[in-house]
Amino acid sequence: MQIAVFTDFNCLYCRFLDRKLSGLPEKRPDDATLKAHHLPLLGETSLWAARGALAARQQYAYIAFHKRLMSAAFAIDPDYLAIVARQLGLDEEKLMRDAFGPIAEREIAKSPASAAQLAVNGTPGLLVGRTLACGYVSDGELDQLIRIKAEETSSLPCGVFS
Amino acid sequence: MRHLIALLTFFLSFTVGSAALAASSDAHNGPTTTMRLITAENGIAPNTRYVSAGLHIELEEGWKAYWRSPGEVGLPPEIDWTGSENLENVEMLWPAPTRFRAFGIENFGYEKEVTIPLKITLSNPDAPLDLNASVFLLVCEDICIPEEAELSLSLPLGSGIDSESASLIADAAARVPGSIDQSDITLTNVAFDAAGTSLVVEAQNPAGWISPDVFPELGEGVAFGAPDIRLGDGNRLVWASLPILSDPVTEPEIQAETLRLTLTDGTLAVDAPTPDLSDAQTRPPFSLTTANAGMVELLSIALIAIIGGLILNIMPCVLPVLSIKLASAIKAVDQSPARVRGGFLMSAFGVLAFMWVLAAGTLAARGMGMTIGWGLQFQNPLFLAFLLAIITIFAANMLGLFEINLPSGLMTRLSGASSGGGYGGDFATGAFAAILATPCSAPFLGTAIAFAMAGRPIDIVVIFTALGIGLALPYLLVAAKPGLVRMLPKPGGWMNGLKVVLGALLALTAGWLFFVMWGVAGPRATLLVATSLAALIWLLSPLGKSLGSARSGTAIAAALAALILPALVKPDQMSPTEVAETSWAVFDRGQIARLVSQGDVVFVDVTADWCLTCKANKALVLDRDPVASALTQQGVIPMRADWTRPNDQIATFLQDFGRFGIPFNVVYGPSAPEGVPLPELLSSDVVLEALAEAGAPRLASR
Numbered sequence: 001m002q003i004a005v006f007t008d009f010n011c012l013y014c015r016f017l018d019r020k021l022s023g024l025p026e027k028r029p030d031d032a033t034l035k036a037h038h039l040p041l042l043g044e045t046s047l048w049a050a051r052g053a054l055a056a057r058q059q060y061a062y063i064a065f066h067k068r069l070m071s072a073a074f075a076i077d078p079d080y081l082a083i084v085a086r087q088l089g090l091d092e093e094k095l096m097r098d099a100f101g102p103i104a105e106r107e108i109a110k111s112p113a114s115a116a117q118l119a120v121n122g123t124p125g126l127l128v129g130r131t132l133a134c135g136y137v138s139d140g141e142l143d144q145l146i147r148i149k150a151e152e153t154s155s156l157p158c159g160v161f162s
Numbered sequence: 163m164r165h166l167i168a169l170l171t172f173f174l175s176f177t178v179g180s181a182a183l184a185a186s187s188d189a190h191n192g193p194t195t196t197m198r199l200i201t202a203e204n205g206i207a208p209n210t211r212y213v214s215a216g217l218h219i220e221l222e223e224g225w226k227a228y229w230r231s232p233g234e235v236g237l238p239p240e241i242d243w244t245g246s247e248n249l250e251n252v253e254m255l256w257p258a259p260t261r262f263r264a265f266g267i268e269n270f271g272y273e274k275e276v277t278i279p280l281k282i283t284l285s286n287p288d289a290p291l292d293l294n295a296s297v298f299l300l301v302c303e304d305i306c307i308p309e310e311a312e313l314s315l316s317l318p319l320g321s322g323i324d325s326e327s328a329s330l331i332a333d334a335a336a337r338v339p340g341s342i343d344q345s346d347i348t349l350t351n352v353a354f355d356a357a358g359t360s361l362v363v364e365a366q367n368p369a370g371w372i373s374p375d376v377f378p379e380l381g382e383g384v385a386f387g388a389p390d391i392r393l394g395d396g397n398r399l400v401w402a403s404l405p406i407l408s409d410p411v412t413e414p415e416i417q418a419e420t421l422r423l424t425l426t427d428g429t430l431a432v433d434a435p436t437p438d439l440s441d442a443q444t445r446p447p448f449s450l451t452t453a454n455a456g457m458v459e460l461l462s463i464a465l466i467a468i469i470g471g472l473i474l475n476i477m478p479c480v481l482p483v484l485s486i487k488l489a490s491a492i493k494a495v496d497q498s499p500a501r502v503r504g505g506f507l508m509s510a511f512g513v514l515a516f517m518w519v520l521a522a523g524t525l526a527a528r529g530m531g532m533t534i535g536w537g538l539q540f541q542n543p544l545f546l547a548f549l550l551a552i553i554t555i556f557a558a559n560m561l562g563l564f565e566i567n568l569p570s571g572l573m574t575r576l577s578g579a580s581s582g583g584g585y586g587g588d589f590a591t592g593a594f595a596a597i598l599a600t601p602c603s604a605p606f607l608g609t610a611i612a613f614a615m616a617g618r619p620i621d622i623v624v625i626f627t628a629l630g631i632g633l634a635l636p637y638l639l640v641a642a643k644p645g646l647v648r649m650l651p652k653p654g655g656w657m658n659g660l661k662v663v664l665g666a667l668l669a670l671t672a673g674w675l676f677f678v679m680w681g682v683a684g685p686r687a688t689l690l691v692a693t694s695l696a697a698l699i700w701l702l703s704p705l706g707k708s709l710g711s712a713r714s715g716t717a718i719a720a721a722l723a724a725l726i727l728p729a730l731v732k733p734d735q736m737s738p739t740e741v742a743e744t745s746w747a748v749f750d751r752g753q754i755a756r757l758v759s760q761g762d763v764v765f766v767d768v769t770a771d772w773c774l775t776c777k778a779n780k781a782l783v784l785d786r787d788p789v790a791s792a793l794t795q796q797g798v799i800p801m802r803a804d805w806t807r808p809n810d811q812i813a814t815f816l817q818d819f820g821r822f823g824i825p826f827n828v829v830y831g832p833s834a835p836e837g838v839p840l841p842e843l844l845s846s847d848v849v850l851e852a853l854a855e856a857g858a859p860r861l862a863s864r
Contacts, residue, residue, distance in 0.1 A: 008306065010236070015761070016761055042300055121307055122307030124305060136304035
């Protein structure tokens with residue numbers, strides 16, 4: 001089961017949805033894969049955060065970095081990214097380089113396009129199988145989305161995110 | 163500031179006019195938002211320097227736009243004026259915001275409808291104006307959507323006022339905070355605490371406050387948690403305390419001089435761009451909790467205090483003392499009813515006497531601005547040493563280590579009313595029962611104590627007296643019916659066995675007091691007191707007889723040493739093992755709001771070595787399943803505040819909840835950012851329910 005979420009570090013409901021979703025692969029290790037797409041709508045600090053997280057992925061520290069940034073309630077800037085990288089024991093220089101590297105640039109360019117294609121107009125936006133949910137979803141709604149997915153016979157549209 | 167006033171007058175001057183031309187751009191109709199650019203003027207009259215414009219925003223139900231300082235998350239509206247003609251400068255004026263709260267995070271902004279006034283300066287005072295605004299507006303419900311709009315508006319040369327636009331702009335301009343210096347409002351205290359964890363703002367409004375709010379701004383990287391706002395002085399005083407949430411990663415220095423304050427109250431709003439800072443924070447107005455309680459309220463609380471006092475008798479603190487009384491009562495079987503009655507009345511008086519001492523002490527401490535609370539004397543090493551000396555001597559006497567035959571007869575009186583003479587022993591027993599009752603709390607007691615401590619002197623005296631009456635009720639009952647004593651078994655050989663049991667109980671109490679002292683004064687002071695007391699007992703026992711005439715002098719020296727030494731020895735640092743023993747985090751008030759904003763549930767336990775009820779809660783509820791495992795699960799942070807030694811941070815925390823005694827437990831979470839206080843005596847159900855309630859994220863708009 002593929003779950004995709006469009007998220008932004010500065011968006012309050014994204015934080016709480018991401019937190020909820022991050023527990024899913026653990027709860028359903030066999031069939032849930034989660035992919036976060038950064039859709040930095042909330043200004044420059046959101047963009048910095050997205051770049052930092054994408055760069056951290058290239059040092060296999062995406063989840064730790066993502067988690068750290070999500071709990072940071074403050075404007076994220078290059079200095080902030082450097083401090084977090086240091087605290088997580090990452091290569092700080094590489095991280096700052098990768099933040100503007102081709103991989104990060106491609107992801108950042110791709111997310112809004114994917115979002116537009118799926119008519120995701122804001123964050124958080126959640127795609128479970130073929131069902132799109134705009135905005136925050138409660139525990140019950142998430143269960144329902146997963147049930148709907150289980151009843152689907154094909155899982156076509158997620159090809160966009162592979 | 164004169165500048166702003168002039169500006170306001172400028173905006174407010176457009177009230178009526180002709181509506182020949184609509185001075186408005188085409189509306190942008192987004193899914194959630196309608197936006198227009200409006201101007202008060204229909205055209206540019208000759209020699210015009212300024213034009214008053216506005217960005218008019220209408221939001222669907224539940225959607226919000228943000229203020230210039232949006233809070234922890236969010237983004238203020240941005241306007242790019244590229245492509246405009248004859249435009250020199252645009253100043254955005256921000257109407258006072260509304261406070262929003264979701265998941266315990268504070269946000270500031272606007273809902274439904276808002277106009278952001280724009281003060282436009284022209285480059286050429288005699289030329290038409292072309293406005294071309296690219297607006298980027300972030301709006302959030304439970305999803306955040308950026309609304310982008312291109313708004314254009316042209317003002318040809320001409321004159322006239324659009325009354326509709328002008329009144330929209332004028333209304334919004336009236337909501338832009340004016341200078342505090344031009345208002346009747348005065349700031350009486352603006353202060354950060356030394357640790358940089360909170361800001362207190364106090365302001366006077368001679369016309370009175372109704373529902374004030376305070377919006378401080380302190381640059382990026384520092385946000386403020388939910389304010390604790392209180393009114394005092396007949397609602398003329400507002401006192402607000404706001405926790406400062408610094409970024410735990412970058413830990414920025416607080417730039418106190420960059421502080422800017424906005425105060426609002428209904429439609430009133432004032433701006434203090436550079437408030438004068440004080441060194442010390444003022445205390446909250448006390449009148450909040452009990453604004454001059456009426457006679458009926460006082461009496462009903464007094465009744466509660468009597469019940470609380472009565473229940474205290476069965477708490478573990480008082481039991482050892484009751485046993486002393488019991489022992490002497492058994493011996494009193496043969497005494498005349500009058501003597502029995504007198505003895506028990508004297509005990510009751512002893513209870514009351516100590517309560518009055520406590521009331522007087524509390525009043526004096528409050529007068530000197532010291533921390534007040536129930537059982538706080540147990541934070542004092544001297545008091546502990548005194549209590550220890552007496553309990554140890556009692557215990558040793560009960561256990562038959564010595565018979566007291568001191569010439570002064572002081573000890574005889576203290577040790578019990580076995581002789582038919584003085585009532586001193588009875589009095590002392592009563593006073594002791596009261597002293598030992600103070601580290602315990604009971605149902606009803608907290609309510610009564612909180613009422614008294616926050617109230618007037620008369621409240622303190624009445625409530626403490628009522629507590630004493632409650633505590634003394636068992637004695638008063640026997641005094642009323644002295645015949646009850648005869649129902650006790652006749653004295654006999656079994657008495658020696660009972661004495662050993664009671665002595666053991668007292669020894670246990672002494673052991674507990676040593677433990678308390680260890681925590682309060684440290685190992686060195688405790689060991690010194692223990693050694694002195696051991697020496698004293700040895701001197702009093704038959705073994706000490708060999709010293710002969712020097713005996714009493716040495717005994718007094720030992721007793722004095724036990725009492726005075728703790729004052730001379732500096733307390734050691736708290737042993738870190740206390741904290742490391744479990745997964746409990748050390749209490750840090752500033753962290754609570756931070757953790758809650760991340761979706762965590764925080765369980766705070768305020769405890770102390772001397773608080774026996776706390777120990778009972780710990781052993782019976784907190785350290786046991788299901789609560790123990792509920793507290794260690796993911797997303798729950800248990801936090802412990804140790805009040806064994808005096809601590810201002812903890813005292814203030816308790817007072818903010820109107821509590822003056824412990825145990826105190828409170829649960830914070832995304833659904834309960836202000837905290838849910840729990841009763842003194844915990845049960846598993848109460849704790850689990852509070853954890854669940856605080857944890858479940860509640861959606862504001864669904």
